[in-house]
Each structure stands twice: as structure tokens, then as C-alpha cells.
Amino acid sequence: MKNLFLVITALILTVGVSHAQTTPNQAKVKVNIELNPFQTIEIGSGAGTNGAITTGYGDELTLEYKSADDYKKGVEKNVLKQLKVTSVGSGYKILATLSDNAQFNKVNGSGDAKVDASQLLKIAVGNKSSMDAAASMDLGSFGTTSGAESSVFDQELDVKYTGKAITDVNLLKKVLNDKTQAKYSIDVVYTIAAN
Incomplete structure (x- = not known):
């Protein structure tokens, strides 16, 4: 019994000494990484290719009617890479808001002071269908899901x-x-919103 007591005491001292020796020689740090979903939209690399840009705007374009065909068929401009988006954590959708409750304002000429934008303009983003202009527009969802697998960086x-x-x-x-x-x-x- 005395031998058993000595063996147990020796074991306790050995474990205690080895534990005491390692504790002062280490420092423990917990590192956390937080991944937050976010979205940005800005003017892309295709901006400015249509000419001068008025101060305060990211891009500017003019649709000109010059011939009978223009009036009969309409006119269009496709601005390559006009928007650049990043969406981390989900797919996204592009929204547009038109000024003055979707009314074109006369800059010069003798026509009416305001004209409903839906009579004159359609807009399409990416590979989505064109939509008649309205005060608030949902121009389509991008990414197949609302999950992180649909994240994109700097997509133009x-x-x-x-x-x-x-x-x-x-x-x-x-x-x-x-x-x-x-x-x-x-x-x-x-603007951009989560899908």
C-alpha cells in the first residue's frame, strides 16, 4: 500500500511538473474571421465612350432620331460594360429609379415641358429583356440562387x-x-439588391 501511494504521488508530481513547465512557455490566441455579405454597384469601364459627360454623372448618352427609319423603328444604343457590380453572399438584382416620377423634362425646343418616359424609352441590363421606362424598375435577377454560390466580383x-x-x-x-x-x-x- 505504501508503494502504491508512492507511485500515485510520483505520477501526480510528474504530471504537475510537466504541465507547469509547458504553461508559461505558450500563448494562446483565438482568431476569428467574419465574412459579411455586401453589394456594390458603380459605373463600369464602358462609361464615357459615348462622348462628354455632364458633371455629377457617371455616364451620359443621347438617343438621336435623324431619319424616317429612326422614327418608324426606334433607335438604340448598347453601352458595353456600363455597370460594374459586386455581390458577396448572394445573387443580385438590378433596380432603376427614374427622376421626376418617370417624366422626361424638356431641355430645349418647343414641345411639351414633360413627357412620360414610358412613351419614349426602354431599358435592358445584361441579357435581360427590355422594359418600358417607369418610375421604379426591377431590371432582372442575376445569379441562379440567393446563396453565396452566386457571388460575383466586379462583374461588368x-x-x-x-x-x-x-x-x-x-x-x-x-x-x-x-x-x-x-x-x-x-x-x-x-441600385443593387439581394436576389
């Missing part, structure tokens, strides 16, 4: 602007009722 998207056919005489009177050029303008503000 083309935007197609279509000036609709203008053959309705009443609409022509609204926008162009004199022999002078008429110019109308509207702001399109793009």
Missing part, C-alpha cells in the same frame, strides 16, 4: 437603351411641335 454588365418608335401623331405633337430640334432629358439611378 452591358446596358441597352432603346428610344421607342414614334409614329403616333399625338406623341409627335407633344415632343416636336415646331421646326426646331427638341431635346428631353431624364436621370436613371441604378
